[in-house]
Amino acid sequence: LSPFSEQGNPEAQYRMAIMYQNGLGIVRNDAKALELMRAAAEQGHALAQHGLGFMYLQGECTPKDAAQAAVWFRKAADQGMAGxxxxxxxxxxxxxxxxxxxxxxxxxxxxxxxG
Incomplete structure (x- = not known):
């Protein structure tokens, strides 16, 4: 995944962000998780937009910022993300x-x- 992530593939960036966020197979790295989640989200990846919204809402890997969370949830919601x-x-x-x-x-x- 890492080479694809480094090439800017949003799906790979999203998956690597989850891995860094949770320490799955690699050392947990909040800054890298946020960086990759944002990179994928900015490319329109709906799951990454939702994930970034969650990070801001919960203060995970970044300080809490509910207004910023709403921005990213809205982008994902506009793509049909029910969550x-x-x-x-x-x-x-x-x-x-x-x-x-x-x-x-x-x-x-x-x-x-x-509905």
């Missing part, structure tokens, strides 16, 4: 990183449920 749609619904419901908006929350929940 990101559900998370955005929760964020709008609670006003976490976005302005509280019950109608937006409802819309994202409906999209997540296939």
């Amino acid at each position: 990101s749609q559900m998370t955005l619904g929760m964020m709008y419901e609670q006003g976490l990183g976005v302005e509280k908006d019950p109608q937006a929350a409802k819309r994202w929940y409906e999209l997540a449920s296939g």
Whole structure:
């Protein structure tokens, strides 16, 4: 995977990011995990966008930043990622990183449920 990741392949970057994030077969490296997750996300990789949103939301490999999390969840949600749609619904419901908006929350929940 590493050579493909270094060549800019977003799927390889995403998978390597997960490996670095969790120390799977390699030494855990938060900075490298964030770098690779962002690189894949910026290329439009929906799972990486969701993963980067999660990193920002949970403060994993980077300081917590709910507003930045919302940006990345939105990008993944716009590509049909139900998990990101559900998370955005929760964020709008609670006003976490976005302005509280019950109608937006409802819309994202409906999209997540296939409606």
